[in-house]
Amino acid sequence: MDAQTKAPLIEMKDISIAFGGVKAVDRASVNLFPGEVVGLLGHNGAGKSCLIKILSGAYKRDSGQIFVNGEEAQIANPRDAKRYGIETIYQTLALADNVDAASNLYLGRELMTPWGTLDDSAMEHEARRVMGRLNPNFRRFKVPVISLSGGQRQSVAIARAIHFNARILIMDEPTAALGPAETAQVGELVKQLKADGIGIFLISHDIHDVFDLADRIAVMKNGQVVGIGPVSAMTKDEVLGMIILGKCPPGATPGPGAVTSN
Amino acid sequence: MTSTAPVASGAAPEEPLLRRLMRATEVDTRMIGMVAAITLIWVGFHVYTYLQSGEGLFLTPRNLWNLTVQTSSVAVMATGMVLVIVMRHIDLSVGAIIALVSTIVGVAQVDFLPTYLGLDNPATWIISIALALAVGCTVGALQGALVAYVGIPAFIVTLGGQLFWRGAAWWVTTGATIAPLDSRFARMGGGPPSGSIGEWGSWALALFICAGIVASLYFGRRRRARYNFPLRPMWAEITVAVIGCFVTLGATAIVNAYPLPERVAERYAEAHNIPVPPGGLDIPTGYAIPVLIALAAGLVITFVARRTRFGRYVYAIGGNPEAALLAGINVRRITVMVFALMGTLAGISACIDSARLDSATNALGTLDELYVIAAAVIGGTSLSGGVGTIYGALIGALVIQSLQSGMVLLGFDSAFQQMVVGLVLVAAVGIDTSYRRGTAKG
Numbered sequence: 001m002d003a004q005t006k007a008p009l010i011e012m013k014d015i016s017i018a019f020g021g022v023k024a025v026d027r028a029s030v031n032l033f034p035g036e037v038v039g040l041l042g043h044n045g046a047g048k049s050c051l052i053k054i055l056s057g058a059y060k061r062d063s064g065q066i067f068v069n070g071e072e073a074q075i076a077n078p079r080d081a082k083r084y085g086i087e088t089i090y091q092t093l094a095l096a097d098n099v100d101a102a103s104n105l106y107l108g109r110e111l112m113t114p115w116g117t118l119d120d121s122a123m124e125h126e127a128r129r130v131m132g133r134l135n136p137n138f139r140r141f142k143v144p145v146i147s148l149s150g151g152q153r154q155s156v157a158i159a160r161a162i163h164f165n166a167r168i169l170i171m172d173e174p175t176a177a178l179g180p181a182e183t184a185q186v187g188e189l190v191k192q193l194k195a196d197g198i199g200i201f202l203i204s205h206d207i208h209d210v211f212d213l214a215d216r217i218a219v220m221k222n223g224q225v226v227g228i229g230p231v232s233a234m235t236k237d238e239v240l241g242m243i244i245l246g247k248c249p250p251g252a253t254p255g256p257g258a259v260t261s262n
Numbered sequence: 263m264t265s266t267a268p269v270a271s272g273a274a275p276e277e278p279l280l281r282r283l284m285r286a287t288e289v290d291t292r293m294i295g296m297v298a299a300i301t302l303i304w305v306g307f308h309v310y311t312y313l314q315s316g317e318g319l320f321l322t323p324r325n326l327w328n329l330t331v332q333t334s335s336v337a338v339m340a341t342g343m344v345l346v347i348v349m350r351h352i353d354l355s356v357g358a359i360i361a362l363v364s365t366i367v368g369v370a371q372v373d374f375l376p377t378y379l380g381l382d383n384p385a386t387w388i389i390s391i392a393l394a395l396a397v398g399c400t401v402g403a404l405q406g407a408l409v410a411y412v413g414i415p416a417f418i419v420t421l422g423g424q425l426f427w428r429g430a431a432w433w434v435t436t437g438a439t440i441a442p443l444d445s446r447f448a449r450m451g452g453g454p455p456s457g458s459i460g461e462w463g464s465w466a467l468a469l470f471i472c473a474g475i476v477a478s479l480y481f482g483r484r485r486r487a488r489y490n491f492p493l494r495p496m497w498a499e500i501t502v503a504v505i506g507c508f509v510t511l512g513a514t515a516i517v518n519a520y521p522l523p524e525r526v527a528e529r530y531a532e533a534h535n536i537p538v539p540p541g542g543l544d545i546p547t548g549y550a551i552p553v554l555i556a557l558a559a560g561l562v563i564t565f566v567a568r569r570t571r572f573g574r575y576v577y578a579i580g581g582n583p584e585a586a587l588l589a590g591i592n593v594r595r596i597t598v599m600v601f602a603l604m605g606t607l608a609g610i611s612a613c614i615d616s617a618r619l620d621s622a623t624n625a626l627g628t629l630d631e632l633y634v635i636a637a638a639v640i641g642g643t644s645l646s647g648g649v650g651t652i653y654g655a656l657i658g659a660l661v662i663q664s665l666q667s668g669m670v671l672l673g674f675d676s677a678f679q680q681m682v683v684g685l686v687l688v689a690a691v692g693i694d695t696s697y698r699r700g701t702a703k704g
Contacts, residue, residue, distance in 0.1 A: 098578075
């Protein structure tokens with residue numbers, strides 16, 4: 001692991017969460033270094049999204065610790081996570097469909113005038129600037145985001161995540177709803193953010209996407225981490241073996257979910 | 263797969279004049295529809311009464327003045343109901359809150375305050391209103407807390423509330439009618455002459471509103487210009503300003519064309535030492551206070567909905583509750599606040615209703631919740647949440663009251679009146695739903 005000389009940006013240690021009797025995440029440990037993309041793979045229901053929602057403050061973990069830059073972080077809600085510079089692009093995009101792009105961009109951290117009212121002009125101004133960079137063709141600032149195309153909605157969600165000086169970006173299935181051109185655009189964006197030193201968790205069940213963009217891959221199965229290792233040390237078949245059988249290949253460090261027999 | 267090419271929203275080159283006018287002035291098409299509907303109802307009733315009795319009875323200053331006064335109580339509550347429904351909740355208890363608040367305020371005015379302050383003390387009406395707002399707000403907040411923190415559906419909480427609070431009102435009054443109320447408090451009911459602001463007061467208010475319209479357009483334009491945003495064409499701005507001022511001045515001319523009833527005018531003249539001319543007195547009534555309260559409520563709640571964080575969150579939660587949570591919005595607190603606001607507005611309506619009757623009973627406000635919800639829904643508020651405007655609800659309230667008043671003028675059976683209002687509600691939502699389906703992807 002070449003990045004080990006630097007301190008990890010995020011270190012999640014033995015994270016567990018259960019819903020009723022189901023252990024959705026079980027003693028999962030994953031870390032992330034600056035300028036690194038860690039791909040999180042696994043079947044639907046393997047616990048990827050759940051683990052990530054703990055980091056982004058949407059769920060409260062039952063046990064385990066999260067360290068940001070080596071210091072233990074108190075993350076109890078989405079606001080806390082954002083304070084640590086952790087931003088998330090959710091699979092569902094998590095946009096309020098009935099309000100416009102600028103309102104979504106600033107949802108929860110609106111710009112205010114000195115009189116304590118919403119400063120919609122300033123927000124629209126900033127939105128035009130940010131969206132102009134991400135999606136230069138975007139003009140529809142006055143309409144509810146429900147009437148935007150899938151790609152445009154994705155741009156709004158991405159703009160919201162990167163506009164507030166994120167240091168850690170979580171992308172949950174960022175390309176699931178996109179066409180090939182837009183998928184390539186997201187790939188470019190990931191490379192650019194990496195170069196800026198931002199750490200990225202990339203969640204996907206598209207193994208090809210992850211091989212293209214990730215530096216390391218972590219695989220989850222039944223709520224447990226099967227193994228983590230650099231992309232360069234693994235083949236796609238080995239990763240598929242981790243996802244399906246829970247078999248950790250020699251190139252990766254095994255986790256609690258690795259099958260130990262034979 | 264969604265298409266990757268951005269859909270051009272540009273208009274066809276040969277756009278009809280009306281559509282171009284509406285696009286340039288940024289007027290909501292739904293608002294045009296509602297104004298058209300109300301015009302149709304008004305003209306229809308006027309013509310019908312003319313054919314029936316040889317005299318058009320609907321579009322008279324007297325009828326229009328009464329119509330707006332009768333609308334005001336439901337209109338005040340409808341502004342708050344929009345926010346409740348936008349958040350995907352409902353409040354079935356507002357009619358019962360009216361009964362509770364009005365009986366508490368009535369008992370305070372008749373039994374308690376005179377003991378300490380004496381009869382006709384100028385503080386009585388202020389204490390009464392403060393009490394009404396406090397009780398309404400508390401009841402609303404309590405119900406909101408049950409919805410937000412215990413997780414009981416609003417439908418159930420407020421259905422239970424409907425029974426509970428009306429029962430409580432009965433308990434307060436032991437079934438008796440409480441009367442008469444404080445004379446200053448009774449001004450909120452709009453009864454002439456003290457219930458309205460008179461001829462010159464109305465004109466002064468009209469000029470003030472016109473100035474407000476022009477100023478808000480001017481400052482809005484200047485702000486957009488400063489940020490280099492696209493501006494509306496100048497002619498569109500002027501059209502909006504002219505229409506706004508015309509409506510304001512026209513409404514004022516109408517309320518001033520309604521003279522005080524003869525007896526009231528005579529007493530008023532006596533009290534103010536005005537000599538009675540041979541042809542009888544013609545003292546203009548002017549805007550009624552309850553109507554001004556309703557307009558103020560509309561203005562304030564519109565401001566809250568559009569210009570404050572709270573309003574933005576209400577709409578965002580209604581659009582996507584999960585997204586609101588993930589954005590770090592305290593959904594529970596906003597829920598309590600919305601219900602507290604709704605309760606407070608019901609408290610105001612309780613004052614208007616009881617002041618208008620100059621008495622309080624535990625039957626006051628019966629079925630009001632349904633008219634309030636109907637007003638919001640006819641005004642374009644979607645029961646699936648996220649969508650709704652305050653001015654729409656005000657117009658919706660006016661539509662319902664227009665139908666009822668018109669049918670009373672025509673001498674329709676009350677049974678038939680209820681049936682018509684029910685039909686209109688269903689039809690309005692039906693039309694709105696198919697309209698929405700047509701434009702959902704704009």
